[in-house]
Amino acid sequence: MVKVQTGVVHVIGGGLAGCEASWQLLRQGVRVVMHEMRPKKTTAAHKTADFAELVCSNSLKSMNSGSAPEVLKHEMQSFDSLILRAAMRARVPAGSALAVDRLLFSQYIRQELEASPLFEAVCEEVIEVPSEDVLRHHQSFCILASGPLTTDKLAQSLLKYCNGVDQLAFYDAIAPILEAESLDEQHLFVADRYGKGEGDYVNIPLSKEQYESFVDDILAAEKVPLHGFEETKYFESCLPIEVMAERGRETLRFGPLKPVGIVDPKTGQRPYANIQLRRENDQGSMLSMVGFQTKMKWPEQKRVFSKIPAFASMEFFRYGSVHRNTYVQGPKVLAKDLSLLANRRTFLAGQITGVEGYTESSAIGLIVGRLVAGYCTGKQYTIPPKNTMIGALVDYVTVGPKGDYAPMNVNLGLLPTIQKRRGVSKAERKVQQCDAAKQAFNLYLQEYGASSLPVQGYLD
Ligand SMILES: Cc1cc2nc3c(=O)[nH]c(=O)nc-3n(C[C@H](O)[C@H](O)[C@H](O)COP(=O)(O)OP(=O)(O)OC[C@H]3O[C@@H](n4cnc5c(N)ncnc54)[C@H](O)[C@@H]3O)c2cc1C
Known part of the structure; x- marks a missing residue:
């Protein structure tokens, strides 16, 4: 059970999304208590007690311009993403992919979080989502970032806010x-x-x-x-x-x-x-x-x-894929700000929202961290529009596709297409599509980004 503290954001899960959300809160001066159960209890895929453990591949996908993962990284950098900064520090040669030394990657993240006097980590399994009333009473918020292998008890507790069993899946079956x-x-x-x-x-x-x-x-x-x-x-x-x-x-x-x-x-x-x-x-x-x-x-x-x-x-x-994966039917259970419709002080972040992959999960953690920081500090943070890569991912998990809802990775199909034109190759159109997203993101920053803290560029 989370012992809810006054004026604190409780982040459940010290994975990629939980660490990124915590970082975004800390840099806005908000106190964070992060509840991570490892090493006391572990999941079937994690092997260490590290924060943001990469459970399988060590790649955060492509850095190639003209690719969706690169656009996503470009946007995350503008918000001083901790996950991305750690990845650049721990980068190992892997062609155009952003691959990392996973130990250095996790060490850097822990060091940055623990350097903040506003940060506290508690090693415990959370078995219940705190109620909206308790959170309101303490003027605090909860971010649930317990990932694809959320423990059973916590998943059962989340289920109560999901309006029915079919809105929380334990396996995905993706076409x-x-x-x-x-x-x-x-x-x-x-x-x-x-x-x-x-x-x-x-x-x-x-x-x-x-x-x-x-x-x-x-x-x-x-x-x-x-x-x-x-x-x-x-x-x-x-x-x-x-x-x-x-x-x-x-x-x-x-x-x-x-x-x-x-x-x-x-x-x-x-x-x-x-x-x-x-x-x-x-x-x-x-x-x-x-x-x-x-x-x-x-x-x-x-x-x-x-x-x-x-x-x-x-x-x-x-x-297509089929694997063990706890995730909600985002469009049915989440509000536009990624809080639970049935508990508006609890926000979901990471893979549990229905995105798929390290970078995508971190990006959702980043946006949720910013939104909650805004609620805590009285600043208003707006989600980037859906013609940006982060905006498209948020739109996917809160509005959904035309067909069945299933976990989604970042890809150019989520962005507006560029019409075919004679003399313009497909590769050129992909670059134009990415440039259009970056332009939309820059416009967004010009309009709404003033309240974010200045960041150094570290992708180049
Ligand atoms: C077997 C496997 C292989 C994968 N391979 C890849 C890959 O190669 N590339 C890729 O991009 N993605 C891969 N993924 C997906 C990737 O792991 C996720 O996209 C990413 O880790 C999600 O980040 P997250 O923060 O949402 O969850 P996680 O990184 O899983 O973090 C969740 C954290 O919550 C903790 N936790 C869970 N329940 C509780 C609880 N009740 N109380 C307290 N803490 C709790 C966990 O210990 C964990 O640290 C894989 C997933 C699995 C399961």
């Missing part, structure tokens, strides 16, 4: 999202099943031979092995495609590849099997593969799907 522009239009058509709809679905018809070899490829593809702590506890309604294929060669044709209610305009016939893609955003630039959650390794997804003519040059915004 790939593709770049619409990368698909070969010769081999697809737009149609809704039984003609019911407004042309929301893109269809890829498969012949019997194509379907049979697709099933063979899925069965033979390498899959991501489950971690020891991950049980194969799939929901029947969202089984991975390889599990369906293992159940029988026809299962997929009666599942996500069912052709019923579909007529291929080229043949005037119902196809043997049919893959459907659905819009993920208003622009239609992102398309998700309906019912295609998969544990195939990422290069295997590319190899297997690319054999289908429509997908020959496919580009992914998000790969």
Whole structure:
């Protein structure tokens, strides 16, 4: 149980988001008590007692200009992100990726946080989200940043504020999202099943031979092995495609590849099997593969799907995956400022909001730290608009996609697209898209950034 202190922000979890949120609060002069259970109790993936432990890869993704992760870092730097500063200090050579010496990275973060007289760390497992009444009584706030492996008791407590079991997930089952522009239009058509709809679905018809070899490829593809702590506890309604294929060669044709209610305009016939893609955003630039959650390794997804003519040059915004992951249905349980609709003094930060990855989780921690600092100090901090990278991520977790809500990594599909123009290559348009986001961010800073503290540039 958190012993709520007056005028203090209680941060639950000393992972990436919790550390970044704490830092943003401290630099605005707000007192922070961070509750991190390790090493007294640990998760199945963490190995140390370090703050902001990187549980797997040591990479915080690309630094290449013209890439979404680079735009996100550019924005985080403007807010003096501690995670990013630590990463630059602990950087190890890894081409264009920002890879780090994980021990130095965590040491730097601890040292910076502990250097503040306003910071206190308590080693304990929190088992209950403090109530709004208690937090109000003490004029304090809570930031819940307990991550994808939040302990069971705390998750059960959060569930009470989530309005129903289906709004807090313990596993994700993610279908790939593709770049619409990368698909070969010769081999697809737009149609809704039984003609019911407004042309929301893109269809890829498969012949019997194509379907049979697709099933063979899925069965033979390498899959991501489950971690020891991950049980194969799939929901029947969202089984991975390889599990369906293992159940029988026809299962997929009666599942996500069912052709019923579909007529291929080229043949005037119902196809043997049919893959459907659905819009993920208003622009239609992102398309998700309906019912295609998969544990195939990422290069295997590319190899297997690319054999289908429509997908020959496919580009992914998000790969499919299935893993243990505690996260809320953000748009249903979070307010626009990332507080719980059912407990407005408790804010969610990090992967538990439904973003995916180290940098993305840190970015949400950063924004929440700033917002809560604003509430504590009477300053107003505004969330960057959704045509910036941070704004797009916040929009995703609070407003959501057109399709099903599933954890999202940073990618260019979240930003407004740049129209195709003759003589302008796709790579150039990506750079323009990133530049537009940076411009939008600079405008935001000019308008609202005056109250943030000056920072030194450390990315260059
Ligand atoms: C097995 C695995 C592999 C991953 N590999 C990658 C990868 O290679 N690249 C990548 O970008 N992302 C990866 N991720 C995702 C990545 O770990 C998260 O995006 C990121 O760590 C999320 O940051 P966070 O601060 O939200 O959570 P975390 O970094 O997990 O921090 C949460 C903290 O809360 C603490 N905590 C949990 N419950 C309680 C409680 N009840 N009381 C007190 N403290 C508590 C935990 O000990 C932890 O320190 C992986 C995740 C897992 C589970």
